[in-house]
Amino acid sequence: MIEKTRELLAGIARDLLARGLTDGTSGNISILDKPSQLVAVTPSGLPYLDMTADQITVLDLAGKVVWGKCPPTSEYLMHLGALKSREDITAVIHTHSRFAIAMASVHLALPSITVDMAAYCGKEAPVIPYQTPGTENLASHVADYVQQGFRAMLLANHGTLFVAPEADLLIDGAEALELAAMAYIRGSVLGKPQPIREEEVNKLLDLVYGQKRAV
Numbered sequence: 395m396i397e398k399t400r401e402l403l404a405g406i407a408r409d410l411l412a413r414g415l416t417d418g419t420s421g422n423i424s425i426l427d428k429p430s431q432l433v434a435v436t437p438s439g440l441p442y443l444d445m446t447a448d449q450i451t452v453l454d455l456a457g458k459v460v461w462g463k464c465p466p467t468s469e470y471l472m473h474l475g476a477l478k479s480r481e482d483i484t485a486v487i488h489t490h491s492r493f494a495i496a497m498a499s500v501h502l503a504l505p506s507i508t509v510d511m512a513a514y515c516g517k518e519a520p521v522i523p524y525q526t527p528g529t530e531n532l533a534s535h536v537a538d539y540v541q542q543g544f545r546a547m548l549l550a551n552h553g554t555l556f557v558a559p560e561a562d563l564l565i566d567g568a569e570a571l572e573l574a575a576m577a578y579i580r581g582s583v584l585g586k587p588q589p590i591r592e593e594e595v596n597k598l599l600d601l602v603y604g605q606k607r608a609v
């Protein structure tokens with residue numbers, strides 16, 4: 395069932411570890427297969443180092459497991475909330491990456507202060523107020539922010555979320571967010587990090603998403 399999507403997802407999961415965006419098994423990924431309306435998600439508690447397509451779980455949009463031996467990530471509700479909240483979003487990544495989680499721990503929104511962040515994430519990564527992980531509450535807050543047009547978000551005291559129209563953008567987006575968080579924290583030692591002007595952010599967004607971007 396949706397084998398190509400599961401293979402793609404397993405590859406991204408391996409990359410997540412290789413690119414230093416997760417330690418161990420934290421963080422998770424989902425991809426919506428548009429034709430079947432089924433969602434491939436990372437399994438709960440399995441290491442990403444040599445993840446294979448057979449370990450990926452497939453859910454319907456109501457959250458029922460329709461394929462796979464492994465239970466889905468405990469954060470699947472948040473993924474479904476994001477995927478269902480906007481037509482153009484088909485892929486979601488959640489990380490506990492180190493610098494972004496530091497910003498999330500002090501509830502500090504991250505403005506776009508690097509060109510990579512602007513191109514992938516838009517003008518800001520807001521902080522979503524703390525909600526218990528794995529709950530409907532967190533899912534509905536996430537859905538709300540995605541609906542408002544945010545691509546990148548910090549989950550208070552928890553981690554990050556990045557949503558995209560294509561799965562190929564997930565790792566680059568998560569990495570751009572992490573790098574900007576690092577630049578913000580380290581740059582603050584030297585001075586005040588300077589956000590990129592909004593019209594410039596829009597030009598950079600077009601480089602990644604093209605003229606057709608919805609927001």
Ligand SMILES: [Zn+2]
Nearest residue numbers: 421469527553
């Ligand atoms: Zn988490």
